[in-house]
Amino acid sequence: MASMIVTLCASGVAHADDAATRGAGIVDEWCRMCHQRVTDKPDRDMAPPFEHVVRRVGRDEAYFVRFMQEDHFPMTTFRLFDHEKADVVAYLMALQRQGATRP
Structure with a gap:
């Protein structure tokens, strides 16, 4: 049972890494x-590097999910599919986990 839990957790991490990639x-x-x-x-x-964007106060996963659902002028509006938006959010969250949140 414990090995199954470890496998499931590792699978979730691998999936998150794939999404971030x-x-x-x-x-x-x-x-x-x-x-x-x-x-x-x-x-x-x-525009600033994403490593700086993810450091801003209040920039958590929920913020980025909302952000990806809206148009942001003067930014160019790209019509990404929902799964692509989710992958971009996964990338931004990976930047935070990699230490981009440290000053």
Whole structure:
């Protein structure tokens, strides 16, 4: 029984990692034309890196889920499928878990 629980938990983590990886690909394809990478030289004409976005107060999973459901002008509106939106949220949450929330 205990091994089954460990397997199920590991499976959930692997699924979350897969979603975050897919989300990173979506971000690279659709969002990088405006959002900088954290390693880029700061540019006031570009949107901030996602590593900075996830550090903002109140930016939890519920916030990002709501955000992905709305249009955000002047941001370009991309019509992502619901599963793609969920993958982007998984990517953002992975950034938080990787320590991006530390100052």
